[in-house]
Amino acid sequence: MPFATSDTVRPVFEAAVARNAGEPEFHQALHEVLESLAPVLAEHPEYVEAGILERLVEPERQIFFRVPWVDDSGAVRVNRGYRIQFNSALGPYKGGLRFHSSVNASIIKFLGFEQIFKNALTGQGIGGGKGGSDFDPHGKSEGEVMRFCQSFMTELHRHIGEYTDVPAGDIGVGGREIGYLFGQYRRLTNRHESGVLTGKGLGWGGAQVRTEATGYGAVFFTQEMLATRGEEIEGKTAIVSGSGNVAIYAIQKVSQLGGKAITASDSSGYVVDEAGIDLDLLKQIKEVERLRISVYAERRPSARFVSGGSVWDVPGQIALPCATQNELSAEAAATLIKNGVQAVAEGANMPCVPEAVEAFQAAGVLFGPGKAANAGGVATSALEMSQNAARQHWSFADSELRLHSIMSGVHKASFEAAERYGQPGNYVLGANAAGFVRVADAMLAQGVI
Numbered sequence: 066m067p068f069a070t071s072d073t074v075r076p077v078f079e080a081a082v083a084r085n086a087g088e089p090e091f092h093q094a095l096h097e098v099l100e101s102l103a104p105v106l107a108e109h110p111e112y113v114e115a116g117i118l119e120r121l122v123e124p125e126r127q128i129f130f131r132v133p134w135v136d137d138s139g140a141v142r143v144n145r146g147y148r149i150q151f152n153s154a155l156g157p158y159k160g161g162l163r164f165h166s167s168v169n170a171s172i173i174k175f176l177g178f179e180q181i182f183k184n185a186l187t188g189q190g191i192g193g194g195k196g197g198s199d200f201d202p203h204g205k206s207e208g209e210v211m212r213f214c215q216s217f218m219t220e221l222h223r224h225i226g227e228y229t230d231v232p233a234g235d236i237g238v239g240g241r242e243i244g245y246l247f248g249q250y251r252r253l254t255n256r257h258e259s260g261v262l263t264g265k266g267l268g269w270g271g272a273q274v275r276t277e278a279t280g281y282g283a284v285f286f287t288q289e290m291l292a293t294r295g296e297e298i299e300g301k302t303a304i305v306s307g308s309g310n311v312a313i314y315a316i317q318k319v320s321q322l323g324g325k326a327i328t329a330s331d332s333s334g335y336v337v338d339e340a341g342i343d344l345d346l347l348k349q350i351k352e353v354e355r356l357r358i359s360v361y362a363e364r365r366p367s368a369r370f371v372s373g374g375s376v377w378d379v380p381g382q383i384a385l386p387c388a389t390q391n392e393l394s395a396e397a398a399a400t401l402i403k404n405g406v407q408a409v410a411e412g413a414n415m416p417c418v419p420e421a422v423e424a425f426q427a428a429g430v431l432f433g434p435g436k437a438a439n440a441g442g443v444a445t446s447a448l449e450m451s452q453n454a455a456r457q458h459w460s461f462a463d464s465e466l467r468l469h470s471i472m473s474g475v476h477k478a479s480f481e482a483a484e485r486y487g488q489p490g491n492y493v494l495g496a497n498a499a500g501f502v503r504v505a506d507a508m509l510a511q512g513v514i
């Protein structure tokens with residue numbers, strides 16, 4: 066990963082890579098952020114003097130722990146738990162927990178690092194963190210998932226709190242898992258501390274629109290990007306990957322705004338439904354029955370299932386990668402561009418490989434990076450924290466209005482920073498710069514800690 070620019074930034078990157086050897090996803094995220102900060106540092110020597118970058122790339126605290134549990138056959142199983150508390154200059158660490166077999170230190174660090182800037186970009190008082198485990202809930206019984214979550218929280222509880230660190234969900238951690246995690250926290254601490262986790266159930270401290278927020282927010286961001294060119298979502302076809310929390314609500318919002326989302330996927334393949342994805346059916350299969358995506362095509366005559374292959378082969382004007390990191394390759398980007406894609410917004414974190422991002426930008430495709438486009442989830446988590454602190458419960462309509470306004474603000478901050486630092490329309494630079502300046506100013510004010 067060569068650096069095009071800046072002797073100021075390169076040594077920080079190289080030292081961080083050496084210190085975190087064998088962590089490719091973390092290196093990728095460091096590279097993407099640091100490279101785009103060169104023009105900002107050129108105007109702010111005070112950040113360089115205060116060692117802001119050197120401090121930013123080193124997490125404030127890293128917690129790795131054993132998670133022992135007993136499966137249904139009585140066998141003892143052991144997973145590894147992670148919580149990376151990256152930066153708390155703006156507020157308590159905030160970021161999701163991911164339960165997936167691929168989870169390792171590199172993935173949690175990349176997500177935690179990105180989270181710092183994303184959270185700053187929302188304008189709210191939240192720091193950056195991330196956690197999870199290499200436990201995969203798929204194929205596990207309810208009892209196994211519950212016992213795992215209880216064991217995970219038995220260690221994690223001593224490191225979190227409403228003023229310290231507030232985890233949420235991510236891949237493999239939805240409402241069910243948050244429920245078990247919250248229950249164990251409450252039992253261990255003897256405190257109904259609503260603000261310690263977000264993504265809670267609506268009946269016990271959860272917030273309206275939190276479930277929908279990331280998907281809705283990604284579509285609001287797309288709407289804002291299109292508007293800069295006098296375009297809108299109405300009448301456009303959207304290609305969506307994934308079939309989890311982010312994908313489902315991105316599909317719903319596209320359709321509410323008059324567009325048509327025609328795909329969904331999981332790691333076994335994808336479905337194309339020219340009639341538009343039937344959201345009730347998708348939710349039944351994925352959220353209730355927890356089955357593979359092929360079942361969608363079995364139950365819906367207008368749909369076909371493609372095993373393997375790439376969902377990005379399907380033509381559309383909008384592409385919303387909402388599954389996982391590095392799922393959209395350079396070849397996929399070339400195909401999307403050839404098929405006339407106008408806007409790409411990352412619902413997932415870092416789903417596009419760097420070469421794909423470059424290709425979109427070179428072709429003049431509107432490209433919204435995850436830390437801006439999917440910031441609606443964490444922004445609404447912060448709204449959940451506000452409601453918990455005030456013991457209030459806002460309506461769906463009010464919460465959606467707030468989400469919309471936050472996403473407009475994220476777009477505006479990214480758009481304006483891109484112009485300010487000389488690369489109009491480059492939302493990657495804009496989002497990194499706008500988020501970074503906010504964190505850097507707070508770190509500067511708080512001294513060398």
Ligand SMILES: NC(=O)c1ccc[n+]([C@@H]2O[C@H](COP(=O)([O-])OP(=O)(O)OC[C@H]3O[C@@H](n4cnc5c(N)ncnc54)[C@H](O)[C@@H]3O)[C@@H](O)[C@H]2O)c1
Nearest residue numbers: 235236237279307308309310311331332388389413414442
């Ligand atoms: N949930 C949130 O609020 C939120 C917020 C910001 C970003 N994100 C990001 O969005 C992405 C999706 O998260 P989610 O909350 O929807 O999780 P989820 O567990 O609900 O869904 C994940 C989806 O990705 C698919 N997937 C996972 N690995 C895959 C692979 N290797 N190939 C193809 N498909 C794969 C799964 O089948 C599933 O459909 C992640 O990158 C996550 O970090 C989520």
